[in-house]
Amino acid sequence: MSLRLRGTRSGGSLRHRLARxxxxxxxxxxxxxxxxxxxxxDHQLQQRFDAGLSARASAVAAYLGATVRNxxxxxxxxxxxxxxxxxxxxxxWDTAGRTLARSASSHQADLPLPKVLGxxxxxFDLHLPDGHHGRAVALAFDLPDGDSRGNLRVVVAEEREQxxxxxxxxxxxxxxGAVITLALVLMLSHWSLRRGLAPLDVFATTLATTRxxxxxxxxxxxxxPLELMPLARKFDHLLARVFTLxxxxxxxxxxxxxxxxxxxxxxxxxxxxxxxxxxxxxxxRRLRAIADTSAEMERTMETLLALARIEAGLxxxxxxxxxLVQLVREVLARNLQRQAVxxxxxxxxxxxxxxxxxxxxxxxxxxxxxxxxxxxxxxxSEPDQQMYLALQDDGSFCLRNAAPHLDENVAAQLGRRFxxxxxxxxxxxxxxxxxxxxxxxxxxxxxxxxxxxxxxGQLEVRISGFTPLPD
Amino acid sequence: MRLLIVEDSQKLREALLSGFSAFGWAVDSAVDGAAARxxxxxxDYDVVVLDLMMxxxxxxxxxxxxxxxxxxxxxLVLSARDQIADRVQALDMGxxxxxxxxxxxxxxxARVAALTRxxxxxxxxxxxxxxxxxxxxxxxxxxxxxxxxxxxxxxAILEFLARHRGRVFNRTALFEHLYGSASSxxxxxxxxxxxxxxxxxxxxxxxxPITTRRGFxxxxxx
Numbered sequence: 097m098s099l100r101l102r103g104t105r106s107g108g109s110l111r112h113r114l115a116r117x118x119x120x121x122x123x124x125x126x127x128x129x130x131x132x133x134x135x136x137x138d139h140q141l142q143q144r145f146d147a148g149l150s151a152r153a154s155a156v157a158a159y160l161g162a163t164v165r166n167x168x169x170x171x172x173x174x175x176x177x178x179x180x181x182x183x184x185x186x187x188x189w190d191t192a193g194r195t196l197a198r199s200a201s202s203h204q205a206d207l208p209l210p211k212v213l214g215x216x217x218x219x220f221d222l223h224l225p226d227g228h229h230g231r232a233v234a235l236a237f238d239l240p241d242g243d244s245r246g247n248l249r250v251v252v253a254e255e256r257e258q259x260x261x262x263x264x265x266x267x268x269x270x271x272x273g274a275v276i277t278l279a280l281v282l283m284l285s286h287w288s289l290r291r292g293l294a295p296l297d298v299f300a301t302t303l304a305t306t307r308x309x310x311x312x313x314x315x316x317x318x319x320x321p322l323e324l325m326p327l328a329r330k331f332d333h334l335l336a337r338v339f340t341l342x343x344x345x346x347x348x349x350x351x352x353x354x355x356x357x358x359x360x361x362x363x364x365x366x367x368x369x370x371x372x373x374x375x376x377x378x379x380x381r382r383l384r385a386i387a388d389t390s391a392e393m394e395r396t397m398e399t400l401l402a403l404a405r406i407e408a409g410l411x412x413x414x415x416x417x418x419x420l421v422q423l424v425r426e427v428l429a430r431n432l433q434r435q436a437v438x439x440x441x442x443x444x445x446x447x448x449x450x451x452x453x454x455x456x457x458x459x460x461x462x463x464x465x466x467x468x469x470x471x472x473x474x475x476x477s478e479p480d481q482q483m484y485l486a487l488q489d490d491g492s493f494c495l496r497n498a499a500p501h502l503d504e505n506v507a508a509q510l511g512r513r514f515x516x517x518x519x520x521x522x523x524x525x526x527x528x529x530x531x532x533x534x535x536x537x538x539x540x541x542x543x544x545x546x547x548x549x550x551x552x553g554q555l556e557v558r559i560s561g562f563t564p565l566p567d
Numbered sequence: 568m569r570l571l572i573v574e575d576s577q578k579l580r581e582a583l584l585s586g587f588s589a590f591g592w593a594v595d596s597a598v599d600g601a602a603a604r605x606x607x608x609x610x611d612y613d614v615v616v617l618d619l620m621m622x623x624x625x626x627x628x629x630x631x632x633x634x635x636x637x638x639x640x641x642x643l644v645l646s647a648r649d650q651i652a653d654r655v656q657a658l659d660m661g662x663x664x665x666x667x668x669x670x671x672x673x674x675x676x677a678r679v680a681a682l683t684r685x686x687x688x689x690x691x692x693x694x695x696x697x698x699x700x701x702x703x704x705x706x707x708x709x710x711x712x713x714x715x716x717x718x719x720x721x722x723a724i725l726e727f728l729a730r731h732r733g734r735v736f737n738r739t740a741l742f743e744h745l746y747g748s749a750s751s752x753x754x755x756x757x758x759x760x761x762x763x764x765x766x767x768x769x770x771x772x773x774x775x776p777i778t779t780r781r782g783f784x785x786x787x788x789x
Binding site for chain 1: 576578579582583585586588589590645647648649667668669670671672673
């Protein structure tokens with residue numbers, strides 16, 4: 097799988113860049129190696145050739161220097177110099193420059209004698225008497241004192257065309273070898289790069305094909321290169337956070353739209369149908385209803401915003417020591433002032449004090465929702481109803497009241513958003529379940545366990561998991 | 568025309584009830600599906616305006632029951648759910664129309680009127696009775712000399728009889744189609760309405776299309 101990024105100026109594909117660099121470096125390496133080998137082979141061959149020439153020149157000089165007159169000619173022992181030979185030649189001069197001897201293969205032709213000749217052998221290229229290209233060595237050979245010839249000057253030459261052909265052959269072999277090696281290196285590097293960078297392709301494609309509409313596929317895979325693993329983990333984490341944020345935003349917008357549709361419809365219908373009603377009292381009643389609905393919309397928006405903030409982790413608990421008993425009493429008193437409870441008896445069982453670590457604001461709001469809901473939904477039709485609040489020995493807060501219109505199934509769904517349940521019979525209020533949703537979110541953000549149980553017409557709300565003060 | 572509004576929002580329910588009543592509809596209302604069941608069992612409604620999200624028995628459950636019972640009533644779903652899937656689900660389950668909240672009351676009224684026409688297989692929003700033309704969409708009656716000014720109830724009784732030409736309806740039957748079940752009026756009001764309706768038609772120079780059959784009731788001859 098490959099990825100093409102269009103419309104952006106980039107440094108090109110990483111694979112291409114690596115391939116280009118590898119190709120360049122491989123070419124340079126192989127060419128240098130071939131040149132080095134070529135030079136080395138040339139040098140070795142030349143050296144061996146020259147050494148052979150030098151050895152034969154020494155042998156020729158020694159033989160001719162030591163040979164007594166009328167002895168066997170040199171060609172007897174060294175047949176390559178015979179008349180039929182055409183690859184090897186020699187010629188010997190005395191100090192005066194007179195030719196003392198030459199190979200039969202020379203056919204009386206002279207070999208060139210270097211003007212300056214030292215003790216060390218001197219090698220040089222030349223054209224042989226038969227016209228072929230050759231190489232020669234010249235050396236001076238000291239004769240014993242008293243020898244009338246003085247010093248011997250010896251030149252031994254050999255055709256080098258075979259050597260040159262061998263060198264050319266080696267050049268070609270090296271060139272072909274270098275080209276084949278280079279091709280193999282390039283193919284292997286291309287294959288290795290494709291294989292090695294495949295996880296990067298998958299990584300990039302997964303990232304590039306990530307759409308905000310759907311959760312991203314995980315980038316982290318067990319077969320990822322080690323170098324990419326931290327990157328993939330980090331990206332996965334960031335993408336998960338981004339998608340959570342997107343989901344939360346979408347949910348907020350959807351919830352807001354959903355929850356405001358009915359009150360807006362109420363307001364609009366009340367306003368539009370007011371044209372058909374008669375009497376100022378009815379109009380006033382409708383205006384009050386519109387005002388109530390507006391207030392309800394405001395509460396809904398605030399609740400949804402609070403829910404969104406808590407779910408986004410923006411409202412984190414700032415814990416401090418607080419007396420839970422005092423807090424419950426304050427919230428209860430405030431709610432009793434706010435709502436007319438009629439014949440409802442509120443009973444409480446509390447210790448003198450109960451100090452915990454908690455966020456006062458969040459706990460106050462949580463208790464306010466639960467106590468407010470309990471008071472609002474307490475049955476009004478039956479006399480002498482009771483609402484019971486307690487801080488129990490296990491440190492949990494318990495709130496119980498009559499809820500004959502609920503059942504176990506509904507109780508199990510309390511805290512779910514947009515749960516439509518029958519409120520207090522006869523009540524004009526409409527509930528979307530947002531209050532208890534907020535309570536559930538507050539409890540969760542605070543690390544508390546909020547539980548609703550319904551038994552025999554009684555709804556019990558229990559909050560547990562308060563953090564006691566450290567000893 | 569008889570209408571049942573099933574909506575858990577009391578304010579919306581009351582607003583719709585007063586709005587439709589003002590146009591001469593006989594309107595009943597129920598707070599949820601469970602409360603709507605007795606109404607549906609007792610009365611023959613032209614249209615049910617049905618909310619979806621309600622406590623106890625929700626709108627879809629009630630819609631399923633209505634269709635299972637084979638009632639010919641038209642159902643207009645009125646819901647805060649605006650997703651295509653929600654509309655498709657409701658329409659697939661037998662709803663005749665779907666309107667998302669918030670809505671214009673005039674649009675709702677027009678859709679309910681259109682559903683009523685469809686129930687009575689009327690393709691044109693006009694009923695012609697001799698020289699009298701009843702424009703059901705505009706809820707107006709035209710004679711040779713122009714528009715006949717009728718009250719909503721007078722119009723409703725004329726339209727109802729015109730829609731059911733050839734069928735005789737007694738006072739009680741007409742009352743049930745004109746007044747909601749919560750109405751405290753007596754069915755004698757039908758006689759008053761019939762009298763004022765006939766006077767207005769006569770004053771407008773139109774022939775009275777309604778025949779009184781003593782002991783049986785009223786009929787517009789086919």
